Amino acid sequence: MRISVDPDRCQGHAQCLSAAPELFGFDDEAEHALPLQEKVPAGQEPVARRAAAACPERAITLTD
Numbered sequence: 001m002r003i004s005v006d007p008d009r010c011q012g013h014a015q016c017l018s019a020a021p022e023l024f025g026f027d028d029e030a031e032h033a034l035p036l037q038e039k040v041p042a043g044q045e046p047v048a049r050r051a052a053a054a055c056p057e058r059a060i061t062l063t064d
C-alpha cells in the first residue's frame with residue numbers, strides 16, 4: 001500500500017498526523033502533510049486507512 005497526499009486539497013488540519021504519526025509528517029513549511037515512508041509497512045494498513053478517513057479534506061489517497 002502506498003500513500004499520497006494531494007497538496008491542492010490538504011489544508012494542514014493534521015488529523016492524519018494525529019491518527020498515524022509514524023506515517024505522516026509536514027513539509028518544511030508545515031503547510032501540507034507528506035507520507036514519511038514510500039510504502040506502508042506491513043501491518044500498518046488499518047492505521048493508514050484510519051488516517052485517510054480522518055482527513056476532512058479527503059486529501060489522502062491509498063493505493064495497493
Ligand code: F3S
Nearest residue numbers: 010011014015016055
Ligand atoms: Fe492535510 Fe488532511 Fe492531513 S488536510 S494535514 S492531509 S488531515
